[in-house]
Amino acid sequence: xxxxxxxxxxxxxxxxxxxxxxxxxxxxxxxxxxxxxxxxxxxxxxxxxxxxxxxxxxxxxxxxxxxxxxxxxxxxxxxxxxxxxxxxxxxxxxxxxxxxxxxxxxxxxxxxxxxxxxxxxxxxxxxxxxxxxxxxxxxxxxxxxxxxxxxxxxxxxxxxxxxxxxxxxxxxxxxxxxxxxxxxxxxxxxxxxxxxxxxxxxxxxxxxxxxxxxxxxxxxxxxxxxxxxxxxxxxxxxxxxxxxxxxxxxxxxxxxxxxxxxxxxxxxxxxxxxxxxxxxxxxxxxxxxxxxxxxxxxxxxxxxxxxxxxxxxxxxxx
Amino acid sequence: xxxxxxxxxxxxxxxxxxxxxxxxxxxxxxxxxxxxxxxxxxxxxxxxxxxxxxxxxxxxxxxxxxxxxxxxxxxxxxxxxxxxxxxxxxxxxxxxxxxxxxxxxxxxxxxxxxxxxxxxxxxxxxxxxxxxxxxxxxxxxxxxxxxxxxxxxxxxxxxxxxxxxxxxxxxxxxxxxxxxxxxxxxxxxxxxxxxxxxxxxxxxxxxxxxxxxxxxxxxxxxxxxxxxxxxxxxxxxxxxxxxxxxxxxxxxxxxxxxxxxxxxxxxxxxxxxxxxxxxxxxxxxxxxxxxxxxxxxxxxxxx
Numbered sequence: 001x002x003x004x005x006x007x008x009x010x011x012x013x014x015x016x017x018x019x020x021x022x023x024x025x026x027x028x029x030x031x032x033x034x035x036x037x038x039x040x041x042x043x044x045x046x047x048x049x050x051x052x053x054x055x056x057x058x059x060x061x062x063x064x065x066x067x068x069x070x071x072x073x074x075x076x077x078x079x080x081x082x083x084x085x086x087x088x089x090x091x092x093x094x095x096x097x098x099x100x101x102x103x104x105x106x107x108x109x110x111x112x113x114x115x116x117x118x119x120x121x122x123x124x125x126x127x128x129x130x131x132x133x134x135x136x137x138x139x140x141x142x143x144x145x146x147x148x149x150x151x152x153x154x155x156x157x158x159x160x161x162x163x164x165x166x167x168x169x170x171x172x173x174x175x176x177x178x179x180x181x182x183x184x185x186x187x188x189x190x191x192x193x194x195x196x197x198x199x200x201x202x203x204x205x206x207x208x209x210x211x212x213x214x215x216x217x218x219x220x221x222x223x224x225x226x227x228x229x230x231x232x233x234x235x236x237x238x239x240x241x242x243x244x245x246x247x248x249x250x251x252x253x254x255x256x257x258x259x260x261x262x263x264x265x266x267x268x269x270x271x272x273x274x275x276x277x278x279x280x281x282x283x284x285x286x287x288x289x290x291x292x293x294x295x296x297x298x299x300x301x302x303x304x305x306x307x308x309x310x311x312x313x314x315x316x317x318x
Numbered sequence: 319x320x321x322x323x324x325x326x327x328x329x330x331x332x333x334x335x336x337x338x339x340x341x342x343x344x345x346x347x348x349x350x351x352x353x354x355x356x357x358x359x360x361x362x363x364x365x366x367x368x369x370x371x372x373x374x375x376x377x378x379x380x381x382x383x384x385x386x387x388x389x390x391x392x393x394x395x396x397x398x399x400x401x402x403x404x405x406x407x408x409x410x411x412x413x414x415x416x417x418x419x420x421x422x423x424x425x426x427x428x429x430x431x432x433x434x435x436x437x438x439x440x441x442x443x444x445x446x447x448x449x450x451x452x453x454x455x456x457x458x459x460x461x462x463x464x465x466x467x468x469x470x471x472x473x474x475x476x477x478x479x480x481x482x483x484x485x486x487x488x489x490x491x492x493x494x495x496x497x498x499x500x501x502x503x504x505x506x507x508x509x510x511x512x513x514x515x516x517x518x519x520x521x522x523x524x525x526x527x528x529x530x531x532x533x534x535x536x537x538x539x540x541x542x543x544x545x546x547x548x549x550x551x552x553x554x555x556x557x558x559x560x561x562x563x564x565x566x567x568x569x570x571x572x573x574x575x576x577x578x579x580x581x582x583x584x585x586x587x588x589x590x591x592x593x594x595x596x597x598x599x600x601x602x603x604x605x606x607x608x609x610x611x612x613x614x615x616x617x618x619x620x621x
Binding site for chain 2: 051135150193273281290298313
């Protein structure tokens with residue numbers, strides 16, 4: 001009832017500059033009627049409860065569980081605190097752990113050294129005024145719309161030992177998905193195939209946002225295109241570069257679908273994400289143990305997420 | 319290797335405008351991009367090709383051959399993997415999840431963009447970061463939680479959040495909200511603030527400002543996000559694999575394994591199934607390519 005006059009009063013008389021932050025804030029809040037305040041609270045609270053309840057609380061619980069010996073079946077009251085024992089076990093007596101870490105790092109290295117730069121390179125080429133650019137772009141990011149699980153099946157047609165194209169062409173008899181010496185590379189090739197298109201897309205959008213006068217000025221100064229890119233364009237693209245870096249790290253940490261459809265992350269395709277899943281839905285459910293693995297993933301990802309947030313929020317304030 | 323070619327061309331062309339003798343460089347550039355593009359399309363085309371040939375023919379003539387054209391693989395794949403049912407399951411999950419994600423995310427984004435409160439930055443960070451966490455890191459408590467939360471029988475025949483569409487929808491919404499909040503709040507911040515002042519003069523409540531002023535103006539962003547989210551949730555594999563048990567209830571992406579025989583896999587059948595599963599995303603992609611690309615790039619830059 002009393003909200004309308006308040007608003008109009010505020011509109012009619014220019015408000016005095018607030019002396020303190022709290023003073024300003026209180027005035028702002030008073031502008032809102034009770035209904036408005038309830039609405040705002042609900043608008044934030046409902047989504048917030050969902051995200052906190054289904055993402056952040058489970059994340060915190062994972063960290064806590066990693067310090068316990070819970071078997072996943074008994075009541076929560078029977079949990080004993082075991083400190084860092086799970087981490088000790090993971091590192092020392094769990095054979096797939098070391099290969100999993102190696103594979104995750106290999107995944108990161110392959111995307112970072114080959115797929116990401118190749119995607120950026122293609123974006124730079126496609127940024128030119130080029131006839132048929134649309135066709136090239138479409139072909140390159142078509143794999144991005146396919147799920148990684150589906151990509152696993154599509155590449156099976158090429159990698160299969162008896163029915164695959166690769167062996168037919170090479171006259172070889174390799175089981176590309178099954179042989180533990182080669183399957184990680186086969187899977188990485190398929191993952192890279194999708195990643196290149198994704199990075200190309202992100203980077204091309206970034207390049208389109210670069211002020212063209214920068215390039216013109218560099219060209220007038222007689223700078224070659226390569227040096228213009230590395231000295232002018234690349235530095236001003238810093239936020240996009242960081243986003244591309246973070247996307248690459250997160251993608252390689254999250255890699256899961258592809259190896260799970262191939263062989264559930266065993267026999268040469270161990271990844272941290274697959275080990276965590278095996279420890280929960282597999283035959284042996286070792287909760288504390290799986291949580292320790294999950295916590296390791298969580299810590300690494302949070303470091304890069306923080307970097308990402310700082311980058312995009314700083315952009316925001318500009 | 320190829321860097322040198324376009325480089326010289328642009329550097330020389332820039333000061334003098336468009337000059338003719340530089341054509342060969344362009345040809346090489348087109349050759350290179352054309353080769354890469356065709357190479358990129360090849361695995362998908364190969365799947366489509368294989369799916370149209372009979373297993374008997376390719377088994378005796380090898381895959382590097384032509385002939386044995388048939389449509390039977392699609393019929394068999396549709397029947398054995400019961401795609402009709404699984405496509406419907408995907409619809410049950412994807413449609414409500416996308417609508418709910420966009421609605422909840424736009425609510426939060428509106429509050430973040432409309433009011434300049436200090437907590438808004440923390441709120442934005444909390445949502446955005448949630449979207450980037452590796453799903454497996456939350457699996458253990460979430461799995462346990464889902465097996466503890468009861469649902470009435472009319473909502474789910476498992477009588478639990480586990481193995482129900484509801485649970486899957488909620489998880490997808492919780493995960494995807496972050497990305498949409500991030501994109502939408504950026505989009506809404508770019509709207510002129512005078513809009514709200516005018517609305518307030520008219521006595522519009524906060525809800526009306528959100529629903530009748532902001533939302534209509536956000537249609538382009540909402541369309542782009544809807545396109546992207548439909549693709550993502552349709553493609554979602556992990557949660558459906560671990561939070562569902564009944565084979566009949568799996569969405570189509572996680573039911574692909576039905577095409578693999580216990581002892582023997584017929585690749586022609588697998589390829590037909592793969593093409594069937596890819597069709598909805600490919601249709602979306604070709605019809606709404608602009609939306610799709612804009613959605614992705616809105617997340618990275620503010621283009």
